[in-house]
Amino acid sequence: MKQDMIVILDLGSHENTVVARAIRALGVYSEIYPHDITAEELKALPNVKGIIINGGPNNVIDGVAIDVNPDIYNAGFPVMAAGHDKALCQTKLAQFTNDENAVKEAVKSFVFETCKAEANWNMANFVNDQIELVRKQVGDRKVLLALSGGVDSSVVAALLLKAIGNNLVCVHVNHGLMRKGESENVVEVFRNRLSANLVYVDATDRFLDKLAGVGDPEQKRKIIGGEFIRVFEEEARKLDGIDFLGQGTIYPDIVESGTKTAKMVKSHHNVGGLPEDMQFELVEPIKQLFKDEVRACGLELGLPYEMVFRQPFPGPGLGVRCLGAITRDRLEAVRESDAILREEFAKAGLDKKVWQYFTIVPDFKSVGVKDNARSYDWPVIIRAVNTIDAMTATIEQVDWPILMKITDRILKEVDGVNRVCYDMSPKPSATIEWE
Ligand code: XMP
Numbered sequence: 001m002k003q004d005m006i007v008i009l010d011l012g013s014h015e016n017t018v019v020a021r022a023i024r025a026l027g028v029y030s031e032i033y034p035h036d037i038t039a040e041e042l043k044a045l046p047n048v049k050g051i052i053i054n055g056g057p058n059n060v061i062d063g064v065a066i067d068v069n070p071d072i073y074n075a076g077f078p079v080m081a082a083g084h085d086k087a088l089c090q091t092k093l094a095q096f097t098n099d100e101n102a103v104k105e106a107v108k109s110f111v112f113e114t115c116k117a118e119a120n121w122n123m124a125n126f127v128n129d130q131i132e133l134v135r136k137q138v139g140d141r142k143v144l145l146a147l148s149g150g151v152d153s154s155v156v157a158a159l160l161l162k163a164i165g166n167n168l169v170c171v172h173v174n175h176g177l178m179r180k181g182e183s184e185n186v187v188e189v190f191r192n193r194l195s196a197n198l199v200y201v202d203a204t205d206r207f208l209d210k211l212a213g214v215g216d217p218e219q220k221r222k223i224i225g226g227e228f229i230r231v232f233e234e235e236a237r238k239l240d241g242i243d244f245l246g247q248g249t250i251y252p253d254i255v256e257s258g259t260k261t262a263k264m265v266k267s268h269h270n271v272g273g274l275p276e277d278m279q280f281e282l283v284e285p286i287k288q289l290f291k292d293e294v295r296a297c298g299l300e301l302g303l304p305y306e307m308v309f310r311q312p313f314p315g316p317g318l319g320v321r322c323l324g325a326i327t328r329d330r331l332e333a334v335r336e337s338d339a340i341l342r343e344e345f346a347k348a349g350l351d352k353k354v355w356q357y358f359t360i361v362p363d364f365k366s367v368g369v370k371d372n373a374r375s376y377d378w379p380v381i382i383r384a385v386n387t388i389d390a391m392t393a394t395i396e397q398v399d400w401p402i403l404m405k406i407t408d409r410i411l412k413e414v415d416g417v418n419r420v421c422y423d424m425s426p427k428p429s430a431t432i433e434w435e
Contacts, residue, residue, distance in 0.1 A: 003029040003125065004049045004117040007042065007077075009068055011035045013056030017255060019082070021290055022104060027119030028111050031288065032255050039071035050078040050115030052107070080110045123293070123300040127159065130285045134163040138244055143283050145246035146232055147172045147198070149186040151310055152248030152286065155294050157190060158301040159285050160246055166197045169242065171235045173228060176204030177317030177331070180339040189304060199239075203231045208326065215325040215363070217435035224316040236278060245280035249287045250294055311356050312390070320435040324363030329416055330378060334361045336414045337380045344406045350384075354396045357384035359410075360423075360434045368418030377418035380410050385432055393427040 006023050008030060010016050016032045023030035028049075033042075035053075042048060051072065059066050073079060082103075111117050143160055147153050147170040160168040170190060174183040183200070190196040210223050236242065286294055298308035314320055318338070322331045337359040345351045360381040368375040382403070387393035407420040423430070 002047070002129065003121045004047050004115075005045065006030045006111055006115065006117060007037075007045065007048055007051045008032045009035050009037065009051060009053045009072075011053055011055040011066065011068060012059030013054040013082075014058070015056065016054050017252070017290070019052060019054055019107065022107060023111060024121060024290075024293070026108060026111060027121050028117045029121040035066055035068050037072070038069050039075035042072060042075050042077065048077055049117040050080065050110065052110070053079065053081045055082065078110070078114045080106075080114070082106075123296050126289075126293075127162070127297060127300055130159055131163040134160060134283060134285055137281075137283060138164055138167070140167065141243045142167045142169060142239075142241055143244040143246045144236055144239065144242045144280065145170050147186060147190065148315075149178070149182055149307075149310075150248070150313065151291075151298065151308060152250055152294060154186075154189075154303060154307050155286055155298040155301065156246050156248045157196065158194070158298065158303050160283065161190075161194060161196050162301065163285075168197060168246070169239055170196055170198045171201065171232060172198060173201045173203055173231050173235075175207045175224060175228060175231075175317060175319075176202075177207065177224070177319040179313065179318065179342075180335050185307070189307060199235055201231060201235060203227075206231070208328065208331075211319065211326045213325050217320065220319055220326070220435070221316050224319055228315075233278065243281060244283045246283045246285075249282075249284045251288055251290050254287060309352075311351075311354075314433060320433050321358060321360045323360060323434055330361045330363070333378055333380065333414050333417055334359055337361070337410045337417070340409045340413060341382060341406055344402065344409070345384075348399075348402050350396070350398070350402070354384050355386045355393075356432060357382075357396070359383070361417075362434075366419050370418065375418045377416050379419040379421055380414065380417050381421045381423050381434075382406065383423040383432070383434075385427070387427070387432070390432060391427075393432050395424055395426060398422070 006028055008016055008020055008023075010032055012035075013019075020030040020032055031045075042051070053068055112119075143164060145153065145157055145160065145168060147157050149172065157168070157170050172183065172186050172190075183202075187198065187200055191198040191200070207224065207227055210227055211220060214220055214223060286297060289297060295308045299305070318331060318334045319326060321338075322334045341357060341359055342351070345354065345357055350357070360383060361378050362381065365376050365378055368377060370377075384396040384398055385393040386396055403422060410417060410420050
């Protein structure tokens with residue numbers, strides 16, 4: 001990193017990431033560190049121009065009030081204390097108020113006037129820096145990457161490809177629970193357009209066989225996660241001379257587990273690691289980026305817009321939307337109805353507005369009429385939600401004509417379906433997914 005950096009010390013604020021992002025939005029790089037970092041550790045960080053001590057309601061751990069290491073005030077950096085009323089520092093003290101603009105102005109003047117930081121942090125520089133760092137770390141050895149087609153793994157793939165070309169080996173495991181066209185798109189973009197070294201594994205039958213008859217949602221997740229690792233491991237063992245594993249770790253993953261006062265709110269859903277006997281060094285080129293920066297990085301690297309702005313999609317894929325024991329016919333109904341929903345949302349411009357939208361097919365049937373005869377078929381449930389952090393969510397109030405068009409198409413085009421419903425439930429009481 002050649003860029004100037006402002007260090008934020010987490011003294012129990014909920015707003016650390018907000019402040020870090022605000023500083024980055026000014027074009028100055030910023031990172032969050034635990035409150036008890038030492039002066040030596042601070043001095044060892046590259047290009048630190050100033051420190052913001054960010055105090056807040058979580059500044060008591062196990063009944064004891066926490067404070068920063070007093071040495072840091074003598075480490076030679078300008079210090080600004082925010083929401084931290086013990087006026088220990090001599091250099092500069094600003095009380096954060098509820099006035100957002102005043103806060104922004106105070107931070108801006110601290111960053112540029114007090115610290116004299118240069119606004120030289122942007123995606124082009126970031127990409128160039130990372131390419132250089134990856135080359136230094138990896139040399140002419142090989143990196144293996146599980147390329148799911150999600151935003152993070154796609155951006156890592158594009159970045160590593162720029163850095164090390166065909167020494168990057170991507171493995172895409174199609175577990176048969178992908179959305180329509182998604183695996184094909186990964187192959188098209190990475191193998192055909194970007195000439196990446198991509199191993200494509202169609203493991204559909206293997207996953208669906210393992211899942212046959214399993215109705216319990218947690219059991220389904222476990223099988224999908226476990227099988228994913230086994231398939232990936234088998235592919236990895238076939239490859240020779242791999243020393244590194246690429247990972248799409250992003251900054252919130254690090255901040256959540258890395259500071260002392262942040263509370264664990266969300267248990268991580270993502271598939272776990274590889275067995276211990278397979279030892280790789282990690283390459284994590286986007287680990288300093290927030291999600292919106294990851295997307296900007298993807299665009300900088302030339303990835304298609306749809307890939308970079310893809311809506312969130314759970315690791316177990318359509319498996320948690322084909323409720324109960326997965327059957328191939330219902331799985332197809334989920335996939336086809338989801339494709340119709342996505343198409344119609346895009347036509348209506350809702351794809352850019354709604355955070356997550358998908359369809360669910362439950363494992364019960366209802367009575368209907370088709371061609372003047374009684375039918376007994378599956379319902380499709382539509383869900384469209386908005387959220388900031390996925391902890392709570394509200395439903396999107398989709399206009400009736402759009403919903404009616406989608407309903408009409410699903411009933412006409414999707415086999416085995418005779419009813420369409422709209423899920424009105426916010427989170428809580430519901431979760432976003434149904435399983
Ligand atoms: P819930 O259903 O818990 O979902 O309200 C919150 C968000 O997390 C996504 N989700 C997952 N993501 N692996 C993932 O990578 C999973 O197993 C998983 N389960 C839920 C969900 O789509 C929503 O965005």
